[in-house]
Amino acid sequence: MLKRNRAVAKYVSVVTLLGGMSAGAHAATWSDTFVGYRYGTQFTEPNNPENVEKHILQFTHVSGYSLGQNFFNLDVLQSSSDDPANNSDSGATEAYLAYRHQLHAGGVFDEPLAFGPVRDMALTFGFDLNTKNTGFAPRKRQLLVGPTFKFDVPRGFVDLSLFYSREWNHCGLPPCGLPENQNSISFDPYYQINLAWGLPFEAAALPLKFQGFYSYNGAKGDDYFGDSTKPEQLMRTSLMLDVGQVAWGAENSLWAGVGYEYWRNKFGNHDKPGVDTDAMTFNLEWHF
Numbered sequence: 001m002l003k004r005n006r007a008v009a010k011y012v013s014v015v016t017l018l019g020g021m022s023a024g025a026h027a028a029t030w031s032d033t034f035v036g037y038r039y040g041t042q043f044t045e046p047n048n049p050e051n052v053e054k055h056i057l058q059f060t061h062v063s064g065y066s067l068g069q070n071f072f073n074l075d076v077l078q079s080s081s082d083d084p085a086n087n088s089d090s091g092a093t094e095a096y097l098a099y100r101h102q103l104h105a106g107g108v109f110d111e112p113l114a115f116g117p118v119r120d121m122a123l124t125f126g127f128d129l130n131t132k133n134t135g136f137a138p139r140k141r142q143l144l145v146g147p148t149f150k151f152d153v154p155r156g157f158v159d160l161s162l163f164y165s166r167e168w169n170h171c172g173l174p175p176c177g178l179p180e181n182q183n184s185i186s187f188d189p190y191y192q193i194n195l196a197w198g199l200p201f202e203a204a205a206l207p208l209k210f211q212g213f214y215s216y217n218g219a220k221g222d223d224y225f226g227d228s229t230k231p232e233q234l235m236r237t238s239l240m241l242d243v244g245q246v247a248w249g250a251e252n253s254l255w256a257g258v259g260y261e262y263w264r265n266k267f268g269n270h271d272k273p274g275v276d277t278d279a280m281t282f283n284l285e286w287h288f
Contacts, residue, residue: 031063032252034287038259042279045083046266049273052091053080067107068122071100086135086172093133096140100126102148119152124161137172139184144192156199156209163192167220176224187229188221207245209255212237220268229268236261238283255285 036058043052054077061072079091086092102122106112112120128142146163167187176183196213217232237260244253263277 028063028065031061032287033061034285035059036286037284038281040259040261040279040281042277043079043083043261044263044266044274044277044279045079046269046274047272048083050082052083054078054083068102068104071098071102071126073098083134085133086137094130095132096128096130098126098128100124104150114152117151118149120150122148122150124148124163135173137170137183139170141168142166146192153199155201156197158197158199159195161192161194161196163194165190165192165217171224185224188219190218190220192217207242207251209240209242210237211240212259217268223268230265230270232266232268233262233264234266235263238281240283240285252287255283255287257283259283 036056038056038058039054041051041053043054045052056078057076059072059074061070063070075094075096077094077096079094081089081091083092084090102124104112104120104122106120114120123145124147125143125145127144128140130138130140132138142165144163144165146161148159148161151158151160166189168184169187170184172183193216194213195215198209198211200207200209202208212235214235214237215233217234219229219231221229223229238257239259240255240257242251242254243256244250247254259281261277261279261281264275266275266277269275
């Protein structure tokens with residue numbers, strides 16, 4: 001257990017450094033960085049019939065430069081004992097990293113590729129990494145690339161991306177049915193449709209924002225047990241109030257609000273408990 005916790009801590013340190021290096025590779029023309037916190041009691045895990053309480057610490061950085069923009073997000077998720085760590089009664093710890101880089105047509109060619117409601121297009125590429133100290137011991141490695149349509153909205157952003165994706169993962173359980181001395185699996189290529197949005201607005205003179213993302217992943221072939229995966233849907237969204245601006249006049253400093261996580265066929269699993277999630281969350285963001 002101690003070794004696994006050290007491995008998670010080391011992973012978090014390395015990916016945080018990597019994210020800082022990636023974000024700083026170009027001179028930023030704008031940036032936003034925050035530490036966030038999410039809490040909910042209705043999370044689920046495949047093959048687990050129980051609702052799981054989770055505390056989630058988040059580090060996010062987004063910045064723009066002359067040719068495009070960077071997005072970096074690291075979540076560290078601490079589960080309750082209903083989602084136990086390997087050989088322990090304590091809850092599991094997970095680290096999940098996502099990085100995306102956009103090359104804007106307007107930055108590369110000095111003129112945006114605009115049409116209809118689209119103000120510009122971008123080529124997006126990135127990766128996801130995760131680790132979790134359960135008996136399953138997942139180690140997700142995902143690469144993706146594809147076009148992004150950047151919609152013209154009065155404030156904020158709406159991006160629609162069409163990705164080609166490859167994913168590799170790991171299973172530490174004997175029932176996974178992988179060849180002897182080989183605990184990793186390479187899934188079939190699949191497509192991902194991703195919609196991301198951040199829309200500030202005012203209601204009753206209160207500064208608010210509606211933000212989130214929705215991803216639809218196509219089926220990715222057989223899983224660890226030789227069963228066919230099914231398409232997966234994930235949405236995380238939140239309605240946030242700029243508490244710092246309301247309370248002491250500091251715009252975009254402290255945000256608080258409520259969120260919702262919708263997940264169907266989690267990780268491509270189906271016909272088993274814990275693969276569908278409907279979880280309300282309490283959300284905080286501290287921007288600096």
